[in-house]
Amino acid sequence: MDLNKILTGIAVIGGVTLFTRILPFLFFRKRQPPAMLLLIEEYIPPMVMVILVIYSVKDVAFTSFPYGLPEIAAMVLVAVLHLWKRNALISIFGGTIFYMTAVQTFLKGV
Amino acid sequence: MDEKNIFQKAFVATIPVLLGYTAIGLAYGLLVVHTGFPWFFAPVMSIIIYAGAMQYLALGLFASGTGFLQMALITLFVNSRHSIYGLSLLNTYRNTGRKKPYLIYALTDETYALLTSAEVPSGTGGPAFCFYVSILNQSYWVTASAAGAILGNFLPINTQGLDFALPALFVVLAVEQIKNIRSRLPVFIAAVSGFLAYFFIGPGNMLVFALLFAIGGLILFRRRLPSDGP
Numbered sequence: 112m113d114l115n116k117i118l119t120g121i122a123v124i125g126g127v128t129l130f131t132r133i134l135p136f137l138f139f140r141k142r143q144p145p146a147m148l149l150l151i152e153e154y155i156p157p158m159v160m161v162i163l164v165i166y167s168v169k170d171v172a173f174t175s176f177p178y179g180l181p182e183i184a185a186m187v188l189v190a191v192l193h194l195w196k197r198n199a200l201i202s203i204f205g206g207t208i209f210y211m212t213a214v215q216t217f218l219k220g221v
Numbered sequence: 222m223d224e225k226n227i228f229q230k231a232f233v234a235t236i237p238v239l240l241g242y243t244a245i246g247l248a249y250g251l252l253v254v255h256t257g258f259p260w261f262f263a264p265v266m267s268i269i270i271y272a273g274a275m276q277y278l279a280l281g282l283f284a285s286g287t288g289f290l291q292m293a294l295i296t297l298f299v300n301s302r303h304s305i306y307g308l309s310l311l312n313t314y315r316n317t318g319r320k321k322p323y324l325i326y327a328l329t330d331e332t333y334a335l336l337t338s339a340e341v342p343s344g345t346g347g348p349a350f351c352f353y354v355s356i357l358n359q360s361y362w363v364t365a366s367a368a369g370a371i372l373g374n375f376l377p378i379n380t381q382g383l384d385f386a387l388p389a390l391f392v393v394l395a396v397e398q399i400k401n402i403r404s405r406l407p408v409f410i411a412a413v414s415g416f417l418a419y420f421f422i423g424p425g426n427m428l429v430f431a432l433l434f435a436i437g438g439l440i441l442f443r444r445r446l447p448s449d450g451p
Contacts, residue, residue, distance in 0.1 A: 117258070117283050120292055124279050125269035127296040128303070132328050135307035136314070136321075150446065154439055156302035157398035158411035162431045163274070163299070164395050165415035167388035169424035185385060189392040199393045200241050206389040207248075211382035 177218055185210040227346050231353030235361070238331045242361040245273060248386045250369020256280050263370035267363040272329060274394070275299050276366075277387045291429055298432040302398075306333040313341065317348040324348075327355040329362075330394065403447045410438035 164186070173179040189206035196202065250263040258280070266276050275296055282292055306328055313336065314324055332355050342350050399408055414434035418427040439446075 117262075120279065120283055120287075120289065121262075121266055121269050123289050123292050124275060124296045125266075125271075127293050128270055128272050128275060128300050129326060131297065131300040131303040132307060132325050134304045135311060136325055139308065139311065147443075150443055151301075151436070151439065153305070154402060154404075154407040154446065155298070155436070156305060157395065157402050158407050158414075158435045158439065159298055159301065159432065160391055160395035160398050161408055161411035162415045162428070162435060163278075163391040164388065165412070165419060166428050166431065167391050169419060169427060182385070182388065186388060186392050189389045190396055193393050193396045199390075200237070200244065202393050203241075203386055203389040204244065206392070207383065207385045210385040210389075214382040215379060 181210055181213045181218060185213070224349065227342060227349045228353050230342070231350050232357060234335055235354055235357045238335060238358050239361050241331065242358065243365045245386060245390065246362050246365025247369035247372070248383055249273070249276060250366040250371070251373040252277070252280060252384055253366070253370050254373035256284060258283075260367070260370035260374055264363050264367040267359075267366045271327065271359060271362065272300055272303075273362070274330075274387070274390060277390075285425070291426075294429050295432070298429075302330070303328055306330075310336065313347070313351065317351065320348050320352045324351055324355055327359050329358065332358050404445075406442060406445060407435075407439060410442065411435050414438060 168179065168182050168186075171179045171182050185206045188209055189202050192205045193199070193202035246267070249267075250260070253263040253266075254260055266279065270276050270279065278295065278299065279292075282295070287295075307325065310328070310333070314321055317324055335354055335358075336351055341347050399405075402408075411431075415427070415431045417434055418431035422430045
């Protein structure tokens with residue numbers, strides 16, 4: 112991998128991230144944001160998260176054994192833990208430990 | 222309240238984030254070296270980007286040789302939530318003076334959650350409290366990701382499945398976000414957009430298309446959504 116290309120990539124992502132953080136302070140110090148923007152701003156974050164959930168399992172082989180079942184089961188576990196305890200740490204680690212155990216023991220070599 | 226008390230109050234408030242960032246930061250550092258990057262990429266990214274979910278995604282984008290424009294678009298969509306955080310902190314950050322640029326740069330999901338749920342001291346203590354919370358959180362994140370990357374170089378432990386921390390983080394954020402909105406329709410639009418992009422565009426370039434489909438769907442169905450702002 113080309114080091115310079117990756118460092119440029121870090122700068123691009125860092126720059127755009129900073130832009131998303133500065134934006135409201137730059138434009139809406141005095142006036143109210145337009146309605147369309149408010150609509151997008153209200154609904155885009157949950158939509159992005161739903162898409163990222165799908166994206167994060169895009170490389171799973173759903174058509175062959177174990178058909179993505181460890182991923183789906185672990186995700187359901189994370190969601191249930193989170194709705195129950197509302198503690199991000201418990202949810203993330205509960206799900207990850209479950210998943211690691213599944214792929215390192217029961218499904219070893221699959 | 223004097224400076225030392227404010228620092229203590231800020232530290233106590235950040236303890237949950239200390240635990241969370243340490244764990245997820247360590248996992249991130251490990252993943253950086255296991256993906257084949259030099260260890261210092263972890264702290265460098267934690268300083269320059271400082272957005273956990275995007276840093277995880279960036280590793281995949283770098284590994285697959287994604288173009289800069291596509292990287293910029295994905296970052297814009299994924300981190301657009303920061304703009305909303307900023308909108309609701311316009312007043313809180315109004316009189317923070319020289320601390321303001323740092324506060325804006327360091328606004329993460331967790332810092333936002335703390336500053337909007339913790340009791341920010343009124344008067345002159347407010348800006349100092351926000352500043353300590355922000356800088357403590359970032360110090361946890363940078364330290365943990367560097368430690369994970371350095372440990373990852375020396376400890377060849379079995380990390381198979383550790384990368385599930387990222388899908389897990391997304392599920393948690395999705396649950397949190399979905400609980401906060403007034404209509405379930407956008408969630409449905411997003412899921413359909415994701416599946417359409419997965420099946421018709423393919424896993425490689427699905428993210429940016431899924432996001433574009435989602436925005437299109439949102440604009441198409443905007444009249445069916447409550448829209449008097451957050």
